[in-house]
Amino acid sequence: MRFAPFVGALSSRNYRLFFAGQIVSLVGTWMTQTASMWLVYHLSSSAFLLGLVGFANLAPIFVFAPFAGVLADRVNRHHLLLATQVAAMLQSVALAAFALSGTITVSHLLWLTLIQGFINAVDMPTRQALVVEFVERREHLGSAIALNSALFNLARLAGPALGGFVIAGFGAGVCYLIDAISFLAVIAALLAMRLRQRPRPEAKTHPWHELREGIRYTIGHTPIRSLIILVGAISAVGFSGSVLTPVFARDVFHGDARTLGWLMAASGFGALSGALYLATRRGVRGLGMVITIGGSLMGGGLIGFSLSTWLPLALGFLCLTGMGGVLLMASSNTLVQTLVEDDKRGRVMSFFAMAFTGTMPLGNLMMGALAGRFGAAVALMLGGVACLLVVFAFYRRIPRLRSAAAPTLARLEEAAAEVPVYQPPGQGGDRSQGRTPD
Numbered sequence: 249m250r251f252a253p254f255v256g257a258l259s260s261r262n263y264r265l266f267f268a269g270q271i272v273s274l275v276g277t278w279m280t281q282t283a284s285m286w287l288v289y290h291l292s293s294s295a296f297l298l299g300l301v302g303f304a305n306l307a308p309i310f311v312f313a314p315f316a317g318v319l320a321d322r323v324n325r326h327h328l329l330l331a332t333q334v335a336a337m338l339q340s341v342a343l344a345a346f347a348l349s350g351t352i353t354v355s356h357l358l359w360l361t362l363i364q365g366f367i368n369a370v371d372m373p374t375r376q377a378l379v380v381e382f383v384e385r386r387e388h389l390g391s392a393i394a395l396n397s398a399l400f401n402l403a404r405l406a407g408p409a410l411g412g413f414v415i416a417g418f419g420a421g422v423c424y425l426i427d428a429i430s431f432l433a434v435i436a437a438l439l440a441m442r443l444r445q446r447p448r449p450e451a452k453t454h455p456w457h458e459l460r461e462g463i464r465y466t467i468g469h470t471p472i473r474s475l476i477i478l479v480g481a482i483s484a485v486g487f488s489g490s491v492l493t494p495v496f497a498r499d500v501f502h503g504d505a506r507t508l509g510w511l512m513a514a515s516g517f518g519a520l521s522g523a524l525y526l527a528t529r530r531g532v533r534g535l536g537m538v539i540t541i542g543g544s545l546m547g548g549g550l551i552g553f554s555l556s557t558w559l560p561l562a563l564g565f566l567c568l569t570g571m572g573g574v575l576l577m578a579s580s581n582t583l584v585q586t587l588v589e590d591d592k593r594g595r596v597m598s599f600f601a602m603a604f605t606g607t608m609p610l611g612n613l614m615m616g617a618l619a620g621r622f623g624a625a626v627a628l629m630l631g632g633v634a635c636l637l638v639v640f641a642f643y644r645r646i647p648r649l650r651s652a653a654a655p656t657l658a659r660l661e662e663a664a665a666e667v668p669v670y671q672p673p674g675q676g677g678d679r680s681q682g683r684t685p686d
Contacts, residue, residue: 259384260382260383260384261384261441261442262381262382262383262384262441262442262443263382263383265437265438265440265441266382266437266438266441267399268433268437269433269434269435269436269437269438270399270403270434271399271403271433272430272433272434273430273431273433273434274399274400274403274407275403275406275407275410275430276340276407276426276427276428276429276430276431277403277407277427277430278403278406278407278408278411278512278516279407279408279410279411279414279423279426279427280340280343280411280423280424280427281407281408281411281512282407282408282411282412282415282423282505282508282509282512283347283411283414283415283420283423283424283505284301284343284357284361284420285298285301285491285493285494285508286412286415286420286494286497286505286508287347287352287357287420288301288354288357288494289494289495289498291352291353291354291357292354294616294620295492295495295615295616295619295620295624295627296616296617296619296620297354297616298491298492298494298495298612298616299488299491299612299613299614299615299616299617299619300358300612300613300616301354301357301358301361302488302491302608302609302612302613302616303609303610303612303613304358304359304361304362304365304609305361305362305364305365305368305609306365306605306606306608306609306612307362307365307606307609308362308365308366308368308369309365309368309369309372309601309602309605309606310602310605310606310607310609311369311606312366312369312370313369313372313373313598313601313602313605313606314459314595314598314599314602315455316369316370316372316373316374318455318458318459319370319374320370320373320374325374325378325381326378326438326441326443328370328374329371329374329375329378329438330435330438330439332367332370332371332374333371333431333434333435333438334431334435335367336364336367336371336431337428337431337432337435339360339363339364339367340424340425340427340428340431341424341425341428342360343356343357343360343421343424344421344422344424344425344427344428346360346421347419347420347421347424348419348421348422348424348425349421352420352421372601372605373598373601381443381444382441400523402516402520403516406513406516407516408508408509408510408511408512408513408516409506409509409510409512409513410509411423411505411509412504412505412506412507412508412509412510412512413505413506413509414426415504415505415506415509416504416505416506458595459595461595462595462596462598462599463595463599465589465595465596466595466596466599469587469588470648470649470652471583471587471649471652471653472584472587472588472596474642474645474649475580475583475584475600476584476599476600476603477603478539478576478580478638478639478642479576479577479580479600479603479604480603480604480606480607481607481634481638482543482546482573482576482577482635482638482639483603483604483605483607483608483611484607484608484610484611484614485611485631485634485635485638486543486546486547486550486569486573486631486632486634486635487573487604487608487611488608488610488611488612488614488615488631489550489611489615489627489628489631489632490512490515491612491615491616492615492616492619492624492627492628493508493511493512494508495619495624496511496553496562496624497511499624500556500557500624500625501557501559501562503559507559510559510563511562511563511566514562514563514564514566514567514570515566515567515569515570516570517567517570518566518567518568518569518570518571518572518574519570519571519573519574520570521567521571522542522570522571522572522573522574522575522578523574523578525575526538526574526575526578526579526582532582532583532586532657533657535579535582535583536579536583536643536646536649536650537646538575538576538579539575539576539579539580539639539642540639540642540643540646541572541575542571542572542573542574542575542576542577542579543572543576543635543636543638543639543642544572544636544639545568545569545571545572545575546568546569546572546573546576546632546635547572547632547633547634547635547636547639548568548572548632548636549565549566549567549568549569549570549572549632550565550569550628550629550631550632550635551628551629551632551633552565552568552632553565553566553569553628554624554625554626554628554629554632555625555629576639577604580600581600583653584596584597584600586656586657587653587656615627615628615631618630
């Protein structure tokens with residue numbers, strides 16, 4: 249394995265600060281994610297309410313992320329990111345206060361999760377735009393993206409497991425309190441940074457016109473359109489299945505919050521493995537097959553997990569699910585980033601983020617409704633089958649998409665262009681379920 253792609257960005261002081269702050273904060277974020285999922289199901293025993301809370305967490309991103317992207321281009325991004333971190337810390341403080349006082353209800357969780365969704369809608373595009381400014385040398389951008397991906401999935405591995413033990417030993421309120429304190433690391437890192445002052449760009453056209461132009465370009469570009477549709481479909485029928493994990497932890501495996509933590513950590517371990525593999529790839533040739541393999545692993549893993557009654561076997565299937573999901577999403581992101589024109593990159597990637605994160609709320613509601621009517625196992629199995637069907641349809645289109653993308657790829661190869669490693673939409677502190685991913 250080549251380790252060089254991972255270390256270049258750490259030579260930049262600002263990125264080292266950002267990375268150190270994220271190590272602390274992301275673990276706290278996943279602890280809160282685990283606590284909220286467990287608490288909703290513990291208080292309500294309702295799979296539908298699990299889906300509803302997941303919907304509240306992600307729906308604002310689908311609606312407001314494009315407008316937040318425009319805002320991030322018009323104001324000081326550093327100050328805006330600081331504001332989102334302070335707001336997210338206050339939201340965690342409120343959750344901790346309700347939980348520690350014993351007065352928390354599903355309504356509290358629902359409304360505070362909705363507030364966090366609005367914060368995420370601003371945080372996501374701002375954070376992604378700032379990563380470029382954190383590295384001092386342009387050639388280290390790929391290293392920064394690889395580190396972000398690995399860090400996110402490492403926290404996804406450690407956070408739920410740690411959260412499960414904290415919930416079992418001290419209660420969900422302590423998880424929320426730890427998360428609130430963890431934001432101080434990010435805020436301190438941002439305050440310690442020394443960023444170059446960038447002149448405020450003057451908008452050449454009205455923001456609405458720029459959005460319409462981006463929509464027309466995305467729809468008219470066949471490979472980009474197909475990849476974004478694939479991402480949206482898989483997000484809705486595959487990634488949303490994670491909202492049912494507490495049902496399996498308690499009702500199938502007869503465990504507690506620690507069991508939920510292990511289940512979520514298994515998926516995180518698989519995702520981390522997939523991210524590390526992609527970080528070693530050079531170029532984009534063959535990513536269509538990686539997408540197909542990843543989607544197949546995800547669909548098969550979901551079906552296997554839905555049928556599992558033995559915990560170690562279920563952990564193995566969730567590992568495959570996490571690995572397949574990252575392989576599919578990462579490869580799709582890299583291909584879109586490669587094919588898009590630079591002057592339209594921000595708008596196209598905002599649509600990619602909407603497809604990944606924005607369709608998940610609908611998927612959460614769908615999974616919750618199916619689980620409430622037919623049971624969680626049937627709902628998850630249907631999600632796995634749908635993943636396989638979607639990926640098969642994409643696989644049949646690969647020759648046509650490869651032909652459409654060939655001129656662009658040929659120009660890149662002639663110019664010896666370097667393709668950066670995947671950076672998931674909503675990663676690096678993004679507090680959404682599908683977080684994916686800065």
